Amino acid sequence: MSLFSLIKFFKESQNDWMEQVGQLQVKVDVADSTIHDKMRMVQLTEQDLQVIKSIQPLVISHVNELVRGFYDTILQVQVLREKIEQHSSVDRLERTLEKHLIDLFEGNINEQFVENRVKVAKVHYKIGVETSWYMSAFQNLQQAMFLVICREFDQGSNKIDEIKQVTTAVNKLFSLEQQIVLEAYENETVAKMKEQFEVGKTEIRTKIMEISEGLVALAEETQASVEILSSHFNEVSGNSLASNEQSIIAEKKANDGQGQLNDMLHKIHSIEEYTNNMQKAINHLGQATSEITHVITIVKDIAEQTNLLALNSAIEAARAGEHGRGFAVVSQEVKKLAEQTKNSISQIDKLIANSDHYKQEVAQSLSQVIQAVKMGLEASGQTDVVFGQMVESIQQSSHTVMKVKNQMDELTRVVKEIEKASMNVALSAEQLNEAVATA
Template identity: 30%
Template sequence: MFFTKRINVEKKVQPLNDTDIQSTDRMQNKLSYLQLNNKDLEIIKKLDYLFDKYCEDITERHYEMVGRFANLQNIIDQHSTRERLSNTFIKYLQSIPRSEINEEYISGRVKIGDIHSKIRLTPEFYTGSYIRVYEYLIPSIISEFGNSPEQLSELLLSLIKFITLDSQIVLESYQEGNDYKVVSNISSVMELITKINKMKDLLAVVDSTIAEAEAVAAAAEELSSSVEEVANNAINVSENAEETILQANNGQKVIEESLKGFLSMTEDFSETKEKINNLLKEIQNVTTVVSFIRDVSEQTNLLALNASIEAARAGEHGKGFAVVANEVRKLSEQTNTSVQKITSTIEKIQAEANEVDQNSDRMSTQLGVRVNKTRDAIDVLDQIITRIEDVGGATSNIAAIAEEQSAATQDITSRINEVLQHVDEIRTATKETGSTIYDASYKVNELRKEVLKSIPRLSGENLLRVMKTEYETWKWWIYNTMIEFHDLSEGDIARRQESRLSTWFTTIKNDPLIQSQSVFTTAEKLHNDIFTLANDALGAMKRGHFSEISQILEQLDTKTEAIKECLDELSLGVAERKTGKRHQHS
């Protein structure tokens, strides 16, 4: 018969004391809160034979129960086998009464939590599995130690303390794994949003498009005006061309009539020249007669002289004849004098007639040339009239085409104005989209911060993952400040020492597992560079130098990518050493 002896509960409850088990600060707190001491560990060791005795039965019953739940069986089928898991579970049960609260124990329980988190086994099924342990061990413990209520009480209480600690470590690791997933997912969302950093470029392109469209619109309006002017001028030219053709035709008739008169005058001049030639011939004949008279006069003078000589010889008988001879001589001299005058006059007339003849020849030649040129001019005038008629026709076509082009350019201007309106609408929509993206990023980041607040602690891989997103977020706020969606003076970025990044960096700096890695030095320098660049961006924003912020962003982008690589490398180093060491300072 059990429990025949009563226990004084008030006396058996121990006073609250710190644990005497040496461990990390965080583990010390857990142990003290559970009031788990080295004495408890010694008491549990007394149960080793019971764990060994029932571990296989507990395991068999446990996986028989698991097999009744399709979702649990699916997890086993996807990630392992019942045989492998049974062997692992048996070893775990056997380790409970033989455990010491050291690095190996902690890392082993952390590993269990990590595995359960990765295979998505929910906590209720994990904690529920301890019922299989209690189903066998509690009855067997009562059966073995029922005659000693105080010892039985100590055994059960120590076992419950230990299994509670065991569950806490496993579930904490499980929660950390889930927290990491949540943080990683929400950080990934935030990082995806921060990659939408082309809004500034898009706005610049839209503004450039608007400027170019406005320039095209102005040019189109100017072209429309020019084309309209060309059309009007072409119409005027076409109308003037018709009048010009009429005047040219009239001019051609006048010129042809003038040419006919000119040709008639040329013919008359030819007749005049012929008469001049006849006159020259007549003058030549007169000259011949005068020459003959001169010859006769000279002979007469000579005869008169001879007659005078003979009269002188005859004496008195020759006096009358001498008078006649003397008169004949005088007549001959007068005739000779007249002949000389006539000859001189005829020579002058002949010279002038020759000059007239020469001038007539030149005039005849020039008249011939002028006639030929006039005929050529008439041919050219015919061609000009033909060309004018062609130009008139072409001008009419140009006028018609120009009118069509004028209508087309007006249509182009109208359409370009519509394009301008659409582009302006695109710009408005782009800004609204950018603002919406910013609002979404702000809300996601607020959600991210709330999730981070709900996580009991951030360390190791979780903290490194969060920091990656935080650096990206800083760059994102600077970028949105540049496009006037964000105020850089607000938030952590303006308070270096109070910022989450500073706090988190101090945390990883104090973690030997992270700080001991060689890449940490590089990460620390990049961290300081990023803060400097952020402060530079803040100063540029206050001065309104947004082009300077753009240059800072380029540098910040390079630094951010570099520190993210460093954080990935640090995270990998933590993952490689997490067995036992991951939670040294957790």
């Protein structure tokens, strides 16, 4: 008996209907143990599959109505309509679902049956039908199927048990269908998430490796720059120390020079004092010479008067004759003495004249010496000021150099800390790179 005849037979009489259903060939041939577990969970038996196969002609005759009800629900969502039009078409999906429903009521649970369920799930997942929308649409499909069953069979009191048996079998089949499809949905979601995770993981790994490699390169460049900078700082610090030592030596020499200059100033002051004393002595000598000249003038006058007196005595002795001979001798001696005195006075005049000439030259020289000493004192005073400024400048320079050296030492310490931190960054980046490479 054909399936269509069986449906007709069911409508007319149910006495032998179950016997005819029991003769239908159905098969459960699937290797996946989870499918068997799902069938046991919903209590889907071979007899249920026979009942399901018996109403396949009913599904075939109403498949357009059933499929349209399913997609009418989905197409009410504008987003789904746009996605369907983007990835496929409504006609194509309806044809696919028609074949899917007819195969669903074939009564065979095999590998192809499972594969077709998974394929439907993948198609709906691809176009963006979420599980909640799918379940809602499938609920409408299930409800439409029950309405068809109730409409096609008379609902007399003697058919209630058979209709209940048919709807129960269909409900079990739809439950198995939903389990397989939803599990496939979940697998697709997990696979997509895993794929996205792997893509994200790969991108993150790539970014981290790029960043870590950049960090390593940057750390190496920083370390190299820090080493060069540290070398320069050490050199500058050494030069600062050497410059400070030279400043100390220069300061010592400047202080020594200033001390020697002060000694020279003291000696110049002594020379000035001695020169002034000598000038005073020369002035006194001039005064004494003037007094001597005055005395010589007096003596010269006395000598001339004595000479005149001797001449007069000689005249008088000549007049006295023999009696005045002795007196003439005395007069002669007095005259000689007066002449000698006069000659001596002339020599003394010459000596005094020469002495006065020398005194004037010495006085002139002393004036020049005094002038030179004054100029030397002024120059020495200016030099002393310059030396003082030089010492102060050297001290300030030495202080600045030491301050620079201390700052350079501190900077060198900071640079070494940067170098250490750069090495730690490079090490961390390499460890991160290795960790990412093995992740």
